[in-house]
Amino acid sequence: MNENEKSSQPLSSREVAPNVPRHRPPIKIMALVLGLVVIASIFVLSKTDRRSIKAYINIPELNETQIAGRAIFNSTCAKCHGIDGTGDTKIGPPLMHPYHRKGSLSDERFLKVIRQGTPEDKWKYGHMPAQIDVSDDDAKKILSFFNALREVNKMGN
Ligand code: HEC
DSSP states (O other): OOHHHHHTSOOOHHHHOTTSOSOOOOHHHHHHHHHHHHHHHHHHHHTTTOOOOBOOOOOOOOOHHHHHHHHHHHHHTHHHHOGGGOBOOSSSOOSSSGGGSTTTSOHHHHHHHHHHOBOSOSSSSOOBOOOTTSOHHHHHHHHHHHHHHHHHTTOOO
16 A cells, blocks of 8 residues: 555544544543652652761871771772761761761671671661671771771761
8 A cells, every 4th residue: 555545545533523522631640640749759758868968087097907998998888888988878877977986886886787787777778788798807907997087087985
């Protein structure tokens, strides 16, 4: 069939009956869309607690162990806790925060959290998964770096 033959086809029944309203306003679809917008807004608003918090810190001079710890931290933990624990992500808190001063977060607790993870507790970022790729030895290096940071940033007690 060529183009000319196509256009000479009879008109459809809708086209020959002009009194039939062609477009009713799609009330149901509009209501559905509006409902979805309202639900999406509520969802977004309920997540506004998950804002990123940025800490400003000083970096002390580091020894070899602490330099190694810093590298492991920044390749493994920083995606959630920010570079050098300064936060500024939406998926984890800054570690350089008064909640994590030495008096509130012991060395033992720090190592345990790396090994086992921790449920959502002090923050609104969800839980922290166990860091199974971090060996005990590497965890101690991270801790050594973290303690050096705590010391110079008035979080050492
Ligand atoms: C997938 C994201 C993610 C990764 C990766 C991650 N964490 Fe976390 N971490 C979290 C979240 C979320 C919390 C907050 C839990 C809460 O609400 O108390 C947290 C909390 C912590 C805490 C505080 C625990 C407490 O008792 O208050 C420490 C310490 C910590 N993380 C260390 C680390 C270290 C070290 C690494 C890397 C080896 C790491 N995290 C990797 C998400 C992460």
